Amino acid sequence: MATATPAKRDDSRASIAKPSAEAESSVPSIMVDAPSRREFLYYIWGASIVLLLGEVTAGLLWFAYPRFREGEFGGVFPFNPADIPSTTAPPEWIAGGRFHVSNTEDGLLALYGVCTHLGCLPKWSTTNSRFECPCHGSKFEGDGAYIEGPAPRGLDRFPVTVTYSDGTSVDTPEDGGPLRIDPSRTIASIGIDTGSRITGPSA
Numbered sequence: 001m002a003t004a005t006p007a008k009r010d011d012s013r014a015s016i017a018k019p020s021a022e023a024e025s026s027v028p029s030i031m032v033d034a035p036s037r038r039e040f041l042y043y044i045w046g047a048s049i050v051l052l053l054g055e056v057t058a059g060l061l062w063f064a065y066p067r068f069r070e071g072e073f074g075g076v077f078p079f080n081p082a083d084i085p086s087t088t089a090p091p092e093w094i095a096g097g098r099f100h101v102s103n104t105e106d107g108l109l110a111l112y113g114v115c116t117h118l119g120c121l122p123k124w125s126t127t128n129s130r131f132e133c134p135c136h137g138s139k140f141e142g143d144g145a146y147i148e149g150p151a152p153r154g155l156d157r158f159p160v161t162v163t164y165s166d167g168t169s170v171d172t173p174e175d176g177g178p179l180r181i182d183p184s185r186t187i188a189s190i191g192i193d194t195g196s197r198i199t200g201p202s203a
C-alpha cells in the first residue's frame with residue numbers, strides 16, 4: 001500500500017510579503033491619508049461659508065458705495081466748451097453742480113461755490129470783480145484765492161478734464177491750480193468731477 005507523501009510546505013510567499021522591521025523603518029513614508037467622509041463634508045461646509053460671506057460683503061459694498069449719474073452733484077458734470085467765459089467775463093455759475101467756472105489768464109478753474117468759513121455761498125461782485133461772502137464778509141479772487149475775512153483758505157475746487165478732438169486730454173494739476181487750455185486746438189468735451197474736491201490754497 002502506497003503511502004501519501006506529505007505536501008511540502010512553501011514558505012517563500014510569507015518571506016516575501018513580510019519585510020523585516022529594519023527594512024520597514026528605512027522606507028520613507030510617502031502615503032497621505034485620504035480625507036475621511038466627515039472631513040470632506042467639513043471642507044465643503046467651510047468653503048460654502050466663505051463663499052456666502054464673500055457674496056454678502058460684495059452686496060453690502062455695492063449698496064453702500066455712492067453712485068452718481070453724469071450731471072448729478074457728486075458725479076462728473078459735462079460742461080459745454082462753447083460756454084467757457086472769456087478771461088474778462090464773470091465766472092459762470094452752475095447751480096446743479098454748485099461750482100463756478102472761472103477762466104483766468106492762467107487757465108480754467110471749477111471753484112466750489114461754498115465758502116470755506118462756515119458754508120455760505122459767496123456771490124460774484126461785478127463791481128469789485130471778486131467773490132464776496134454775504135455771511136461774514138470773506139472775499140476771494142476770481143481764481144478762488146483768499147483775499148480777506150474769517151475764511152481759513154481760498155475756495156475749494158473740482159478737477160477739470162478737457163478732451164481735445166484728437167482724443168488727448170489734460171487735467172487740472174494735483175494742487176488744484178488753473179488748467180491751461182491750448183487755444184489752437186478744438187475742444188471735444190469738458191468734464192468737471194464734483195466727486196473729488198481739492199482743498200483751496202491756504203490764506
Ligand code: FES
Binds near residue numbers: 133150151
Ligand atoms: Fe463765508 Fe463766514 S461763511 S465768511
